[in-house]
Amino acid sequence: MANGLFGRSSNWDVIIAELQKSNLDLNHMLLVASNANSLTQTYDGIDTCGDRLAVEIEHKVKEYPSLQNISLLGHSMGGLLVRYAAGKLYDPTTKLIAGLKPAHFLTLATPHMGCDGQGPAQVPFIGWTGDMPLAGGLLQTLLQSAAKPFVSFFMKRTGQQFFMHDTGNGQTPLLVQMSEDDAEHGYFLSALASFATRTCYANAGGDHLVGWANSSIRHPDELPVISPGIKLNGIVRADPLEAALHPEHAAELRRCSASAMQRTVYETTGSGSSQAAPSHSGRAAASTADSQQQAVDTVSSSADALQVLQKLQSLPWRRVDVSFQHSKLPFFAHNHIQVTRKWLNWEGAVVCQHLAQQFAVMEQNNYIQGLLLGNCHRELHV
Numbered sequence: 001m002a003n004g005l006f007g008r009s010s011n012w013d014v015i016i017a018e019l020q021k022s023n024l025d026l027n028h029m030l031l032v033a034s035n036a037n038s039l040t041q042t043y044d045g046i047d048t049c050g051d052r053l054a055v056e057i058e059h060k061v062k063e064y065p066s067l068q069n070i071s072l073l074g075h076s077m078g079g080l081l082v083r084y085a086a087g088k089l090y091d092p093t094t095k096l097i098a099g100l101k102p103a104h105f106l107t108l109a110t111p112h113m114g115c116d117g118q119g120p121a122q123v124p125f126i127g128w129t130g131d132m133p134l135a136g137g138l139l140q141t142l143l144q145s146a147a148k149p150f151v152s153f154f155m156k157r158t159g160q161q162f163f164m165h166d167t168g169n170g171q172t173p174l175l176v177q178m179s180e181d182d183a184e185h186g187y188f189l190s191a192l193a194s195f196a197t198r199t200c201y202a203n204a205g206g207d208h209l210v211g212w213a214n215s216s217i218r219h220p221d222e223l224p225v226i227s228p229g230i231k232l233n234g235i236v237r238a239d240p241l242e243a244a245l246h247p248e249h250a251a252e253l254r255r256c257s258a259s260a261m262q263r264t265v266y267e268t269t270g271s272g273s274s275q276a277a278p279s280h281s282g283r284a285a286a287s288t289a290d291s292q293q294q295a296v297d298t299v300s301s302s303a304d305a306l307q308v309l310q311k312l313q314s315l316p317w318r319r320v321d322v323s324f325q326h327s328k329l330p331f332f333a334h335n336h337i338q339v340t341r342k343w344l345n346w347e348g349a350v351v352c353q354h355l356a357q358q359f360a361v362m363e364q365n366n367y368i369q370g371l372l373l374g375n376c377h378r379e380l381h382v
Helices: 009-021 039-044 046-063 077-089 124-129 136-154 156-162 188-193 212-216 247-260 286-298 300-312 330-336 342-364 366-371
Strands: 029-031 067-075 101-108 197-203 234-238 318-323 378-381
Touching: 009 029, 009 067, 009 342, 039 046, 039 156, 046 067, 046 077, 046 156, 046 378, 067 077, 077 101, 077 188, 101 342, 136 156, 197 212, 197 342, 212 318, 234 342, 247 366, 318 342, 330 342, 342 366
Parallel strands: 029 378, 067 101, 067 378, 101 197, 197 318
Antiparallel strands: 234 318
């Protein structure tokens, strides 16, 4: 489990506690909150932090030689770190990660497309300023222009990579590299594809740092519609479990365990419930091709983000949408989703419970476990 920017291993305390309370067989499972990158260390760059995480995983594998499978979880920047580490540790010959069979990959509020002042990877609070009366438009323009140099200065190398400003000497931005396979840099896309399941939790509103489309790996045109007037404080909607699997496995899972599928739209905490929107496939829909091309033509700074999106959407993802719009502290939605700090982000506990319950469902599903080698042995969950 990898923490986000300026985070630490204790940020996972609540999720670990929920996992321990679930029906998981902890006698054959090792839960690890990474200590590789804490506080200001996270400013050293996604690649540097990812390399540290990869080394930590290798050490754990050597320390516990009975490990057979590996799952990776990341919050915010941590989602990028586990993607990077997986790509560096992936062996294209054996299709193993650090010598282990890839099991489950989960991210929470992760900026998979990086950050931008506009376009699909726009930092939400920059977009919100445009709605301010009088000088809102001017302020938004200033923030769009200042975002890259400001973040690069204060967040150093990590900030440059977030905004894909790491293009010196004609270099391809790291986040673009992390959506591809390259013998020199890493087999990042193949590593993601090797997991039995992929799940992303995303804030549908209230997250001032990472937008809904960005963290749910969707084009903005693909976002589902949430009924107005609903009290939003928890899970809004969730794809069925089969959405996390490759199509050929999803079809078999539907046939073998249809009764276990999570097909309903989860009610939000409080009164009311949301309407189910059509679930989008993990692959980029052909109907969005025109809108994506228009975005590339009109907003050149978004071209890299759209390229990353297209590559990531070539894989199936289970999307779980949450919202804290009507919580007592909606501005802290980015950390509510993980309950980063119990004293401040307690309203996100329902999401942690959902994640733990769904993780247990995946671990106990006979078909999914049949996809994994050595599923009776001990597993590593980082």
